[in-house]
Amino acid sequence: MADKSVNSGNFFHEQALDRDCTTLSRHVLQQLKSFGPDAQDLSALMTRIGLAGKLIARRLSRAGLMEGVLGLTGEVNVQGEDVKKMDLFANEVFIAAFKQSGLVCRLASEEMDKPYYIPENCPIGRYTLLYDPIDGSSNVDHNLNVGSIFSIRQQEGEDLDGTAQDLLQSGRKQIAAGYILYGPSTMLVYSIGQGVHAFALDPSLGEFILACENMIIPDHGPTYSVNEGNFWDWDESIRQYVRYVHRQPGYSARYSGALVGDIHRILFQGGVFLYPGTTKNPQGKLRLLYETAPLGFLVEQAGGKASTGSENLLDVVPDHLHARTPLVLGSRQNVELVESFIQNNPQAESTFVQV
Ligand code: AHG
Ligand code: MN
Ligand code: MN
Numbered sequence: 001m002a003d004k005s006v007n008s009g010n011f012f013h014e015q016a017l018d019r020d021c022t023t024l025s026r027h028v029l030q031q032l033k034s035f036g037p038d039a040q041d042l043s044a045l046m047t048r049i050g051l052a053g054k055l056i057a058r059r060l061s062r063a064g065l066m067e068g069v070l071g072l073t074g075e076v077n078v079q080g081e082d083v084k085k086m087d088l089f090a091n092e093v094f095i096a097a098f099k100q101s102g103l104v105c106r107l108a109s110e111e112m113d114k115p116y117y118i119p120e121n122c123p124i125g126r127y128t129l130l131y132d133p134i135d136g137s138s139n140v141d142h143n144l145n146v147g148s149i150f151s152i153r154q155q156e157g158e159d160l161d162g163t164a165q166d167l168l169q170s171g172r173k174q175i176a177a178g179y180i181l182y183g184p185s186t187m188l189v190y191s192i193g194q195g196v197h198a199f200a201l202d203p204s205l206g207e208f209i210l211a212c213e214n215m216i217i218p219d220h221g222p223t224y225s226v227n228e229g230n231f232w233d234w235d236e237s238i239r240q241y242v243r244y245v246h247r248q249p250g251y252s253a254r255y256s257g258a259l260v261g262d263i264h265r266i267l268f269q270g271g272v273f274l275y276p277g278t279t280k281n282p283q284g285k286l287r288l289l290y291e292t293a294p295l296g297f298l299v300e301q302a303g304g305k306a307s308t309g310s311e312n313l314l315d316v317v318p319d320h321l322h323a324r325t326p327l328v329l330g331s332r333q334n335v336e337l338v339e340s341f342i343q344n345n346p347q348a349e350s351t352f353v354q355v
Contacts, residue, residue: 022210024050024188024199031194042152042176042192045103045127049150050199050208052097053180053188056090056134056148057201060182063143070141078113078322079287086140087111090133090148104129105155108164108321110290115164115321127175128153128167130290135179136258145183147260151294152176164321171293171306171314178298179260187211189264191301196267217304220333221270223254225262233278241341259286263295263329267302272334275327276309276342283324288316292327305335309342 028043105125156166178190186201199208296306306313340347
């Protein structure tokens with residue numbers, strides 16, 4: 001064996017090179033300890049998702065300099081929300097990234113009423129990609145952080161009538177999930193059920209390079225993220241929780257308008273994100289299949305907790321493609337505290353917090 005003290009220069013050089021070569025595709029293979037067909041598929045899937053992320057990041061970084069990037073399309077999507085030009089562009093980028101991939105037969109997204117088929121892939125494409133092309137699109141025109149959320153499921157059955165009944169299953173059916181955060185740097189965070197790993201886009205290489213492996217969310221964190229503008233539309237139990245944290249020393253509110261950004265902070269720092277139901281929308285705003293379930297999968301993989309307030313989020317079975325769920329997501333203790341209010345048994349924080 002080489003003497004590392006003699007060759008220490010070489011050793012560190014090799015380490016640095018190895019670090020720079022830990023790309024997304026290599027990391028997936030490394031995780032699965034296999035070069036078999038399933039591992040190759042997942043690795044290729046992640047590479048294509050990474051490509052979509054790079055194309056979206058490139059467009060966002062030029063948004064103020066190009067015509068036709070910002071603003072509304074004038075259309076309203078299946079959710080009844082005004083569609084931004086970036087929503088449409090990003091939606092199409094994911095489709096284009098998977099054309100001629102032989103991987104994904106079908107894509108389903110927030111911006112499409114029904115799933116989109118790529119017929120040339122279908123004879124062998126065994127996967128469905130579910131995604132939110134731009135999460136937090138109200139931030140887009142103001143040069144603030146936005147994200148993309150993705151989830152991969154096995155395609156089960158033929159889905160001949162295009163109703164995607166096979167997708168109406170719980171979040172536990174996800175093979176992989178994650179998000180891309182378009183912030184000061186672009187980061188991709190993913191899990192294939194073996195921990196949570198963060199990659200930063202190195203613009204000089206055009207590659208996502210491993211930045212943080214096996215992320216663990218703190219058991220308790222100092223922030224709560226919720227849109228308090230909805231205060232009088234919530235159930236009294238949520239109001240009581242918020243009044244409670246107002247009185248607790250050490251809590252800060254953080255709400256960016258993009259779920260991906262808020263969850264990214266919580267993964268590193270701990271805390272809780274809430275989007276409860278309101279009187280008008282008892283299921284809240286966020287969609288299960290391509291928003292809450294993928295992020296729930298990630299947070300659980302990082303040791304946190306994903307809940308609707310009354311049940312485990314990953315057990316919820318949607319009744320249609322665009323079904324919504326209330327969301328309480330983040331550090332285990334913070335989530336349990338919110339649940340205790342919702343279940344009408346408010347716990348004193350001291351039961352949970354170890355300072
Ligand atoms: P989207 O842009 O995909 O529709 O998602 C927006 C979501 C989420 O990112 C954010 O946390 C939340 O909606 C903000 O909604 P409110 O403005 O109602 O707080
Ligand atoms: Mn969203
Ligand atoms: Mn969106």
